[in-house]
Amino acid sequence: MTEFTVWAPEAAPVRRRLPGSIRYELHVGAFTPEGTFDAAIGHLDHLVDLGVDLVELLPVNAYDGVARYAPPQPDGGPDGLKRLVDAAHAKGLGMILDVAYHHFGPRVRRRFVDGVLGWLRDYHVDGLRLDGVPAAPGSRLVDELTAAVESLAVHLGRPLSLIAEPDLNGPAQPALPTLLTGDRAAQPLSAGLLRVGATLLMTAPLTPTLFMGEEWAASTPRQLVGRGWPAGATPDRGTLVRSRLDWAELDKPEHREMYDLHRRLIALRRSRPDLSDPRLNRIDVRHGDQFLLMRRGECLVVANLAGKPQRINLPGRVRNVLLATATGVTVMRDGIELPPESAAIVAL
Template structure:
C-alpha cells in the first residue's frame, strides 16, 4: 500500500457498504498490534504497513461491538480515533458506522459568514438534562430569538461527565454523557431543518491529561516545543506526517459525516508548526477539496491571542486561509468602556478610545506598544473584510475565567447590558451571543471538571487559584471538581417569562430582526464606517453607510445623559432602535422621527437613527 493510499484512509474503524470493517491505526512504537473485541475478548492480529501504520479488514467486527488494542501485549488501550467511548475515557471503544444515519438535510444551504448570528452554548449546562436531545428540544427558542448558527463548545470525549470540553482526549469521539455520535448527527439534522447552522469547537493545540493514551501508539507529541499543557502536538517534527493526517482527517470527518457547517479552532496561537505548509493551511486546502466534491460550504474559524492577519488572509495571498477569527480585543475594550475593572490583560484598554479603534481597525493593538506584554504587538488588519471578525460582549472564556464566573448581568446595570448588546449588533463584524445572555441569565458560568484521578484534580484546583494572581483577586474560587459548581452554571429557563428577563429577551429579538432586515447592518462593510470618540463624555458616534442608506448610532457609556447632534441639515432621520425607550424598560423615550441637530440621549444607552440618502 502506497504512502498516498495510506494518507487517503480514515483513521480508526470504518465500515463499507457491505458491512466489512476497515481498521487503520498508526502505531510506529509497536512491533505487534492486536485488536481485542467482544465479550469473549477475541483477538485479531493487525497487519503492519510502511510508515508505522497497521491495517485490518474483517467481517468479525460489527457496529456496536466494544474493542481495544494491545501494543506488544500491553494495554488494552482505546482506539486513538475512537468514535464513541460509552464507558468513558478509560473504557473500551465502541465501533460506530458513520454512514448509518439517514440524513434529511439534502436542501440545506450554509448561510454566508456575513449573515451568521452565532449563539455559543455548552451542552452540559444549556439545559437541566445536559444532552444533545435536550438541546434539540430548545431549538424553537433559538429560532424565535433569530440566531441562525449555534456554536457547541467541545464535545470530544473528556474524563467524567462535567467539563468545559477543552480537556478532551479523543478528537474523533463524541461525549458519552451528551448522547454520543448518533445523537449529535440527529441534532445537526434537526438544526438544519430549522434553518440553523452548527459550529463545532475543536481543540487542535493540545489534548487533555486524563485518559490520554495516544503517546503509547505513536509520536503524537514533541518536546521540541512546550505549551501551557505540556509537550506540543507534533505538527512539524519527525513522524509528523501521520499526526497531520490524523487531524486533517478529523476536520474532514466532522464536515463530511456529521454535516457540521464550521469548526471553531481553539487557541491556534498554541499550535506549533514551522512547516512550509502550516497545518491550518493544509486543513483549509483539504476542506476546499471536500467542498468541491460535495457542493456544501464549510468554514474554519480560529480563536487566537495574536493580532496576525496571516491566519485569515487567503492562501494565495500568503495566509492560512481561515474564514474568520474571534476578536477578543473588541470585548476587552467594550468591557472597560462599561466601567468594569481594569486588571490583568484589561490594563491595556482605554475605554471608548480603544473601542472606537476596534470599530475602525478590528485590532486595537496593530503595532502599538502593549504595557501588559511589554512590547509592540500586532499588525494592521487593513483590507480584511468585516465578516472575518467575530465579536461579542461575553463568551465562555471571559465569564468563566473570572474567579466567580459572574456573567455581565451581575456586573453592570440593566441599561448597560442593553448598550453592550447593541454595540455588538451595530458593529461591522459578525455577532456572537453566549447562551442565556439574551434574557440576562443571573447564574454564573464557572469552570468545572470531573477528573477521576485525585492528584490531577488537586493540580487543577491549585492551577485555578494561581491563575487569578495576575488579577490581584482575594477570596476562594469555586472548587472546579464540585458538582455544585457545575449545577450552579446551568441556565434557568423559567426566567424567560419573568421581568426583567422577558424584556431583555424581546430586546435581543428586535436587534436580530434589525440585523437581518437592514441591509446596512447585514453587510459587514468596514469601508463605509466612521467613528467619533468623545473620551471625556464616554461617548461614541458611529456612522455607517451602505448604498443609499445612512445610519448614525450614539453609544453613551457614561452615567449622565448627553447632548449629541444628528448630521446633515437636509436629512430627516427615523429611529431604528433606542435602548432607553419604554418598550425596553428604559428611562427616556426617543422620538420616532428627528431632524438634523441637537438630540439628548440617555445615560448608558445606545440610540440608532437611519435615513435614505437622496441621490
C-alpha cells in the same frame, strides 16, 4: 461500530455563510437541566425565535486529548450529536463545532486533519471554530486544514467554514468591555449598559456571537467544566450544575425585556444591509465624553454611556428612530438627546 445517521431530506445541510450571520455559542452540558444533545433539541425553537443563524457547540469532549473524536456517552454519544445536527438543519440553523488542536507535536498533524474532515463529513456540521490558533506551532496546520476543508466542500457540494480567531486585533478585543465598564474588571454592568453593549455588538462590522443565556441576561455563572469524565476526575462537579441555564428566567419581566431587545436587534440587522456590512472602510466611529457614534451607511448608532442624559450632535438630520433601548429619546434639528445609559439606532 456505530452506524451513521442518514440525512433526511428535510434536514439537509443549511447553506449558511459567516458574513452577515449571527452565531450562538452553547455548552451542551449547561444548556439544559439534562445536559444532553437530545435535550438541546427541545430548545432549538428558542434560537429560531431569537433569530440567530449558526449554533456553535463548545468542544463536545472538552479538551480531552485521549478521545478527541468521540462525543461522550453521558451527553448522548455520537448518535446524539448527529440527531442534534440534523434537528438544527431541519429548522434552518447551521451548526459550528468548536475544536482544539493546538496541544500536539508535528507528527500527528495529518491525524488531526483527518479528524476535522470527519466532523464535517460524518456528523454533517457546517463548520469548525479552531481554538487557540496563536498557540499552534507555526501555520502549517491551519494551511493544511484550509486546503483539506476546501477540497471536501467541493466534493460534498456545500459550503464549509473554518473560523480561526488569532490575537491579531490587539487592543480591539477588550475594547467594548473596557468602554462599558471603564476598565473595572469586577464592575457588574447595569441593565442599561447591558442593553447598550448588545446594541453595539449587533451593529458592529463583524460576525456577532452570543453566549448561551446572554440574550436574556441570564444570572447563572459561566463556570463550565468538562463532560463525560470519570467520577472523581473533576474537582467539583457541582460547578456544572450551578452553570446550567435557568430557563424559567425568561418568564421574568427584566429578562424577557432583554430577550425582546435582542430579537429586535437581530431583526433590524437582517433588514438593514448597512448594519451587517463587514467592510471596515464603510464604518466611521466618533466618540467623546462617555458617548459613541458609529456610522453604518445610512444608519447611525448612538450610545450614551453616562449616568445622566446627554445631548449629542449628529452629522446629519435624523429621518426616523429605528430602535431605542430606553424611552425618552428626543430628536432635535442637529442632534439627539438620550436618556442615561442608553442607545439608539437612527436612519439619516
